[in-house]
Amino acid sequence: MTKVLVIAEHDGTQLSVATAKAVKGAEGVGAEKLDLVVFGNDPASVSEQAAKISGVDCVRVVSGEDFAEPLAARMAPEIAKMASDYSHLFVASTTFGRDLMPRVAGLLRLNQVSDVMAVLGPRSFKRPIYAGNAIVTVNVPETVATVLATVRTASFAAAQMTGSATIEALESQASDPGHTRFVGREGSSGEGPDLSSASRVVSGGRALGSADAFKVIYGLANTLGAAVGASRAAVDAGYVPNELQVGQTGKIIAPDLYIAVGISGAIQHLTGIKDAGTIVAINKDSEAPIFEVADLGLVADLFEVVPELEKLISA
């Protein structure tokens, strides 16, 4: 019987959109039962949000102070103990899921399928390798007791939020090994839409030249109601914080509209935007590789045209 467990991701108050995308991906295996597990200190509100995800039968809630922060060392043993009830375990391929699922796999001594971009059957998946330059079809034989996978969120739409799953409290089954402690977090300002799930994104690259100059990107993004992103070069140069990086080692996104400003388009960056609806590129260099993938290109000095674009849009 195909029974799926999806691990929910949240920040203590809000369930992440990535979770609903992971559910959508997981549904592809033809689950007869699909459960969600939520870990948290006081996850009542998150559990209620999770219960609304269409396709979910039961939200299983493991609560306690030990789960106040998403530490893989704490959650993985619990998930490993639940695994025998399921044929498939899924989680979104965010930093949360990428940290957690292989630890579960290690405890179960199983291989894992990372970054599932298409589900071909209960045990057959497509995933990108070599920064998306190749796609491999992976078949997991029946001899593997549980299929463990992370879901590439850019490849799946979020499941609807019209469901009504049951909510069930579970006792924690494993003890805290005590060797891993949460210290702190510094995060994004929280202004504007979330980069991972925004429908519009404006990104800046090295050509901006300074943190101060990045203001033009923020200005345009603000006018469009878009999230701000950046190339690795811009992050490395310190123009913007790391969480804005789009690409192979940053965030992989699929907005309806992506505007790349002063980004040359290194393959590592293009990996992160392949699934965008419409890509617009603004760059001084007409030979920049970004134009090979852009639906609309404008060869121009960004400092001249971005303010003009902003003005025309708000007009």
Next chain:
Amino acid sequence: MKILVTLKRVVDYNVRVRVKNDGSGVETDGVKMSINPFDEIALEEAIRMKEAGAAEEIVVVAVGSDQCQQQLRTGLAMGADRAILVETQETAGPVQPLTAAEAFLKIIEQEAPSIVLMGKQAIDDDCSQTGQMLAAMWNRPQATFASKVVLNGSSAQVTREVDSGLETIEVDLPAVITVDLRLNEPRFVKLPEIMKAKKKPLDVLALDSLGLSESTDFEMASYEAPPKRGGGKKVESVQALVDELKQRGLL
């Protein structure tokens, strides 16, 4: 304190890989091979710890074919003291993360390192699994995607690059730390060091001599090139761009 650093031999990051015409894999014949760039950062961090007096010995380990000796020699030239190759049969195909983690665990049992430093992912299979699997099997902490590591005696404080920004955790040693891009910039190797590295010890152990066999349960059924995103058109002015976007219902 001893530090173990894992090195994977991968297609150099400057090479644009191509899928073979028959879909049986990607073309690696005659292609430049290098140390996985994230592993290079891990080794650099270990060397800096040693230079700061926090570590006495650095051991680099690879799991793979005989050819991995090249990358281990490069690691020795960068500043590692010793190298170990766990050799696999080339015919068995790419080494799976679980096999690599099992092999590293065996080496850990022999070497008893205080820290295992690894790249957060390899740029060939992009799995990002081995470090976490190893930490789980070793029953020790993991600190993944590290952009800063501060050693405090029997523990380490690690800043991690996560989707929401930066997160700091403290882990008791021994621990597995997997590193992200911004942790450091690896040094270039100079010729005299390459010469010296030839004299440093490099042990070769067969995978089966460790009581392990390659896990081949996942079938890599076929490989294909990604769908091409054709370039579109260029517009001549900002007004033309806005018109196009409006026409597509994007504004």
